[in-house]
Amino acid sequence: MSTWISGVGTSNFGKQPDLSPAELAWQAIGEALSDAELASGARPGIDAVYVGSVFGEPGVAVRVLQGHAITGVPVITVENACASGTSALHEAAVALTSGRYEQVLVLGVEQMTPLFNGPIIPQQSDTEGRTGLAMPSMYAMEASRWLYEGRTTLEQLAAVSVKNHRHAMHNDRAQYRGEYTIEEVLASPMISDPITLLQCSPISDGAAAVVMSRNRVSTTDVELVASAQRSGGPWDHRSDDVWGYRLIHDTAQDVFEAAGLGPDAVDLAEVHDAFTIGELTTTEALGLAPAGEAGARAASGATALGGALPINPSGGLLSRGHPLGATGVAQVAEVVWQLRGVAGGRQVDGARVGLVETMGGGVSGVDGNACVVALLRGQHGERN
Amino acid sequence: MTDPRPRVQGTPPEVVGVACTACHHPMPTPRPACAACGGPVAEARFGPAGVIWSSTVVRIPVGDRQPPYALAYVDLEDGPRVLAHVAGAVEAPAVGSAVELVAPVDGDVTVEVIA
Numbered sequence: 001m002s003t004w005i006s007g008v009g010t011s012n013f014g015k016q017p018d019l020s021p022a023e024l025a026w027q028a029i030g031e032a033l034s035d036a037e038l039a040s041g042a043r044p045g046i047d048a049v050y051v052g053s054v055f056g057e058p059g060v061a062v063r064v065l066q067g068h069a070i071t072g073v074p075v076i077t078v079e080n081a082c083a084s085g086t087s088a089l090h091e092a093a094v095a096l097t098s099g100r101y102e103q104v105l106v107l108g109v110e111q112m113t114p115l116f117n118g119p120i121i122p123q124q125s126d127t128e129g130r131t132g133l134a135m136p137s138m139y140a141m142e143a144s145r146w147l148y149e150g151r152t153t154l155e156q157l158a159a160v161s162v163k164n165h166r167h168a169m170h171n172d173r174a175q176y177r178g179e180y181t182i183e184e185v186l187a188s189p190m191i192s193d194p195i196t197l198l199q200c201s202p203i204s205d206g207a208a209a210v211v212m213s214r215n216r217v218s219t220t221d222v223e224l225v226a227s228a229q230r231s232g233g234p235w236d237h238r239s240d241d242v243w244g245y246r247l248i249h250d251t252a253q254d255v256f257e258a259a260g261l262g263p264d265a266v267d268l269a270e271v272h273d274a275f276t277i278g279e280l281t282t283t284e285a286l287g288l289a290p291a292g293e294a295g296a297r298a299a300s301g302a303t304a305l306g307g308a309l310p311i312n313p314s315g316g317l318l319s320r321g322h323p324l325g326a327t328g329v330a331q332v333a334e335v336v337w338q339l340r341g342v343a344g345g346r347q348v349d350g351a352r353v354g355l356v357e358t359m360g361g362g363v364s365g366v367d368g369n370a371c372v373v374a375l376l377r378g379q380h381g382e383r384n
Numbered sequence: 385m386t387d388p389r390p391r392v393q394g395t396p397p398e399v400v401g402v403a404c405t406a407c408h409h410p411m412p413t414p415r416p417a418c419a420a421c422g423g424p425v426a427e428a429r430f431g432p433a434g435v436i437w438s439s440t441v442v443r444i445p446v447g448d449r450q451p452p453y454a455l456a457y458v459d460l461e462d463g464p465r466v467l468a469h470v471a472g473a474v475e476a477p478a479v480g481s482a483v484e485l486v487a488p489v490d491g492d493v494t495v496e497v498i499a
Binding site: 118119121122124125126127128129130131132133134136137140141142144145148189190191192193194195234236237239242364365 | 385387388389390410411412413419420437438439440441442443444445446447449453455457459460463464465467468469475476478479480492493
């Protein structure tokens with residue numbers, strides 16, 4: 001059963017230590033409310049708020065919301081690692097379809113620069129974290145395995161970074177952008193073999209917000225056709241797939257089945273490229289490329305703007321930035337802009353169906369803390 | 385707080401983990417129930433032989449840890465997959481390499497490449 005996205009907004013993304021989490025979130029909420037009001041002619045009534053935040057200080061949601069006079073309503077804050085924002089969105093959709101609310105706000109907010117000098121310090125209560133496996137190394141392990149299996153190459157990994165930094169040239173809210181060569185990406189400082197600096201998403205501050213409605217309220221509403229969320233099964237010696245692959249695959253199957261659509265229907269995707277290898281494994285796990293083909297498609301331009309299936313036209317996490325709790329909601333905002341046809345220089349021509357995927361990790365022993373996949377459909381324009 | 389890393393004891397060194405008494409699924413750390421079937425678990429020992437499933441060298445400081453250090457996922461013979469430090473490795477050891485557990489270093493499960 002569909003729900004409707006009536007308004008979206010984001011802050012800028014980047015290192016913004018002089019702003020408070022509330023100030024970041026106010027930008028996003030203000031834009032989302034104005035967007036919804038412009039379309040429907042009335043300020044949205046917000047019956048409840050679903051918030052995604054990972055390192056958010058206690059009380060961050062309520063501290064933020066009173067600034068926009070959103071008080072006296074249920075507020076639910078979700079922590080699901082990098083998939084926190086889209087987990088909040090999925091729960092909001094379930095609440096709307098069940099008839100619990102008519103209209104809700106989904107907010108993702110994260111301020112990371114005051115917390116970390118280098119990479120995110122892994123949880124010391126976790127087996128992998130205590131052993132020194134930081135997030136770049138989790139993904140480096142995937143790359144190590146795929147290189148061994150001949151399923152990708154170093155140059156194909158680098159091509160993802162080149163593409164997404166180029167996409168962000170057209171995104172003035174992105175943290176980073178630029179024209180790089182594959183050689184420059186591979187020559188940037190090694191972080192965790194074989195992942196180099198330009199293949200890592202940055203520490204970011206940012207926020208994103210979405211107004212969701214049970215029934216369509218305006219002509220510019222975008223349909224959330226289906227969404228799904230799962231935690232991972234065991235990831236252990238029986239696993240032939242790299243970490244997270246099976247979880248992403250299974251969550252996508254849930255969504256395609258619920259939507260009555262297949263991967264062939266997807267015109268663009270915003271996926272979890274926290275590290276370059278993540279975009280490739282995700283592209284294949286979602287069924288957007290056959291096994292062993294995602295790297296070649298990144299290298300050939302098939303997943304670039306103007307290609308057959310553009311992936312991460314926003315610049316992705318690699319370039320837009322990755323404020324953890326905000327990321328999933330920002331992905332949804334990007335897809336909504338794309339499906340309305342208002343994405344400017346990064347517009348995917350004729351986009352009608354968009355996919356969002358967010359992956360959160362990495363608790364030891366399981367295939368992921370949470371994966372969310374969502375399918376959105378625009379109400380304007382014709383297919384190419 | 386209990387150290388969450390797998391315990392390594394004995395000569396030759398072995399991971400002291402648990403195995404399911406119903407389905408025999410091996411796991412590297414103690415827990416109340418089998419990760420595969422939910423059945424009861426009992427202490428079990430694994431290693432010292434294993435094979436590298438994937439590997440990396442960490443080139444940046446992570447918390448208090450100073451780089452570089454090599455890590456590998458190791459499938460222990462008839463045992464679980466464990467995350468281990470690789471002693472003496474300056475490059476990422478090849479996937480498929482045979483390794484053996486050595487005495488833990490500062491509490492970290494540690495292996496050395498033997499072939």
